[in-house]
Amino acid sequence: MIPFAKGHGLGNDYIVLREADLSGPLSTPAIVRICDRNRGVGSDGILLLVRSARADFGLRIFNPDGSEAEKSGNGLRIFAKYLWDHGHTKTATFTVDTKGGVVECRCHVHDGRVGFVTVEMGRATFRAPEIPMSGADREVVGVPLQLADGTALSVTAVSVGNPHCVVFVDRLDEAECRRLGPLVERHPAFPNRTNVQFARVHARDALDILIWERGAGYTLASGSSSCAAAAAAVRNGLCDHGRVRVRMPGGELVIEVRPDWSLRLAGPVEEVYRGTLSAEFVAAHLA
Numbered sequence: 001m002i003p004f005a006k007g008h009g010l011g012n013d014y015i016v017l018r019e020a021d022l023s024g025p026l027s028t029p030a031i032v033r034i035c036d037r038n039r040g041v042g043s044d045g046i047l048l049l050v051r052s053a054r055a056d057f058g059l060r061i062f063n064p065d066g067s068e069a070e071k072s073g074n075g076l077r078i079f080a081k082y083l084w085d086h087g088h089t090k091t092a093t094f095t096v097d098t099k100g101g102v103v104e105c106r107c108h109v110h111d112g113r114v115g116f117v118t119v120e121m122g123r124a125t126f127r128a129p130e131i132p133m134s135g136a137d138r139e140v141v142g143v144p145l146q147l148a149d150g151t152a153l154s155v156t157a158v159s160v161g162n163p164h165c166v167v168f169v170d171r172l173d174e175a176e177c178r179r180l181g182p183l184v185e186r187h188p189a190f191p192n193r194t195n196v197q198f199a200r201v202h203a204r205d206a207l208d209i210l211i212w213e214r215g216a217g218y219t220l221a222s223g224s225s226s227c228a229a230a231a232a233a234v235r236n237g238l239c240d241h242g243r244v245r246v247r248m249p250g251g252e253l254v255i256e257v258r259p260d261w262s263l264r265l266a267g268p269v270e271e272v273y274r275g276t277l278s279a280e281f282v283a284a285h286l287a
Contacts, residue, residue, distance in 0.1 A: 001276040002286070005082055006043060009074030009269050010221035011250030015043045016082045019050045019060075022286070028066030033285045034277070035064035041277075044216050045069070047079045049088075055097035057083060063215025070100030071161035073223015073253070077117035077269040080105035084114045085271060100161025114269065121224070121263040122161050124231035131159045134189045141235055147183040155184075156232040160263060163194040163214075164228035168236065172200050172210050174218070181212025195222070197229045201238040206245040221250030227263045230255040 005016045015034060017026075026048065034040045045063050052058030059079055061069040069075075076096060083089045084107045092107045101122050108116040125131070126139040133140055140157035145165075147153065156166045165184050177198050184196045196212040209229045213219040226246035233239035234257045244255045256264040277286070 001279050002282055003274070003276050004041070005086065005271060005274045006041065007078040007081060007269060007271040009077045009223065009250075009267060010248065010253070012074040012219055012221040012223075013043045013272065014045050014047045014072075014075050014078050015041055016047045016049065016079060019048055024286075026062065026286075030285050031062045031066045032064065041275075044213070044219060045072070045075065047072075047075050047082070049079075049083075052097035055095040055102045056089070057094065058097045061098065063213075065215045067215045068099065069162060069215065071098050071103070071121070071224055073119060073121060073225075073227060073265045074221060074267075074269075075223070076103060076105060076119045077223065077265075077267060078271075080107050080117045080119070081114040081269045081271060084109065098161065103161075116267070117269050118264060118266045119223070121227050121265050124227070124235075124257075124261045124263060125159050126157065126232075126235060128157070131157050131163045131194075132191055133157050133163075134191065141232075145184070145187065145189065147180065147187065149183060151180060151183070153180075153184070156236060157190075157194070158228045158232050158235075160224050160227045160231065162224055163190060163192055164197060164225060164232075165190070165194045166197045166199055166229050166232035168199050168201065168233075168238065170200065172198055172208055174210060177210040177212055178218050181218065185212060185214050195225055195228070197225045197232075199229045199233065201233055204238075204240050205243060206247070207233055207239065208247045211248060221248045221253070223253060223265050223267065226253045227255050227265055230257050231261065231263060
């Protein structure tokens with residue numbers, strides 16, 4: 001049997017596994033089955049603890065469709081709490097190696113437990129080749145994007161270690177997010193697909209967003225999406241550098257957008273339960 005823990009950040013839930021407990025690599029069908037909310041454990045993705053030569057810990061992040069993500073702000077907070085609560089670290093601040101770069105996590109420990117984590121998420125970039133986005137080498141800020149159904153959008157594309165496309169709107173509409181999100185995610189302009197945020201700014205330091213997450217679909221919350229939307233709001237002159245509150249259906253995160261475009265994310269995290277994948281499940285889907 002394979003042990004796991006499940007946690008969430010504002011309703012964005014992940015399963016944590018250790019590579020050392022597996023007999024081999026996680027296959028796409030195995031990832032899909034584990035994340036299935038009816039036939040598996042159920043989650044928005046899997047966090048896999050691996051070894052790293054360039055950081056204290058290594059992390060691979062898998063979406064529920066089996067694809068691999070570069071970075072996840074909520075996933076990193078869940079992972080950081082897991083490392084502390086399960087005795088993998090005695091130090092509250094440590095580095096984590098992700099596909100989207102090395103980040104620093106700081107666990108805020110109270111009575112021996114972690115309920116809040118701060119993550120240094122790296123720098124935002126709006127340059128097309130670094131997102132990546134097709135076309136000339138330029139900053140993708142307020143540019144037109146024509147969708148397959150004929151919808152015309154003005155978008156700001158940004159990478160925070162993984163790709164994002166931010167659409168500023170006057171009114172947030174979940175149905176529109178669900179309709180347009182997959183069209184933007186798989187638009188030919190984004191060779192690696194993209195995460196999508198529909199954002200409404202309501203103060204110089206606050207905005208609301210709805211999220212269509214690459215490989216996961218409509219999502220209650222996302223740390224990297226919050227970082228991308230906050231950075232895009234500042235770049236478009238809609239918010240100011242400094243602390244930006246980002247509200248989502250799952251709750252609120254605080255993003256610090258610095259003048260050099262480096263980003264700090266802070267927010268709550270909770271472990272839901274610990275369990276084991278049964279021998280029957282492992283034999284059927286992971287063997």
